[in-house]
């Protein structure tokens with residue numbers, strides 16, 4: 001039983017993971033990151049799980065790495081850090097991951113949200129990389145993913161001043177796709193997760209992989225990957241089912257083959 005988060009199975013094929021360290025605004029301890037990585041491993045291995053929604057509380061998605069824990073330890077190399085293995089598991093998660101963000105998403109919390117494929121934000125959400133205020137800098141993708149998400153000028157401003165941006169700024173910059181009233185953030189994310197869960201799983205997996213390729217490869221390599229993935233999907237039963245269902249004016253029943 002995880003102690004720092006709650007997991008609910010939402011039908012069909014959707015898991016909801018809620019970070020639960022309200023006393024510290026869901027600050028990311030080694031324990032919390034380990035439990036999150038373990039839950040993502042379970043979701044990854046479960047063929048019935050088609051999408052995961054990750055959320056926090058109304059006040060905070062996560063206010064960053066736990067500063068108390070950071071003060072107690074002084075880990076020199078990032079590779080010696082026990083949190084690193086958990087971050088790698090989170091990075092490798094290949095099913096659709098949707099973050100429903102209310103309140104603070106700061107430091108490691110903002111980096112965690114950026115690991116999601118889609119971010120839905122409540123109007124009161126604040127995204128920031130305040131590590132510079134602690135004499136350090138982002139270490140879980142906060143320079144690389146942020147710049148790709150919001151562009152150079154805004155990423156520089158956020159990382160070098162440590163000042164957060166609000167949900168509307170984040171949406172304009174492309175960091176989040178939708179802004180909702182805070183009470184509907186999780187509901188909206190679950191709705192999107194259900195919609196994705198109803199699609200052909202192989203198509204979803206390869207489409208996600210192809211889109212992520214666009215973040216870290218040149219256009220020619222990305223297009224090569226896209227053509228390859230498209231060809232693979234052309235030979236699947238789910239492709240035949242999708243087209244047959246359209247022609248027969250019914251909903252498709254996908255099997256993942």
Ligand code: DAK
Nearest residue numbers: 023024025027063064065066067068081107108130139140
């Ligand atoms: N860690 C620990 N406790 C935290 C916390 C944090 N990051 N953020 C908040 N809390 C605690 C507060 O200490 C307070 O606890 P008590 O004093 O009541 O015991 C409680 O949560 C409520 O917080 P506040 O009283 O401060 O609430 P306010 O509404 O006044 O302010 C705030 C909210 C979010 C503006 C403020 O709490 C704040 O500035 N928090 C710190 C934000 C921050 O600097 N985050 C970045 C941390 S550095 C790595 C990868 C990544 C990282 C590290 C390693 N590897 C790959 C190895 C990431 C580093 C970071 O994220």
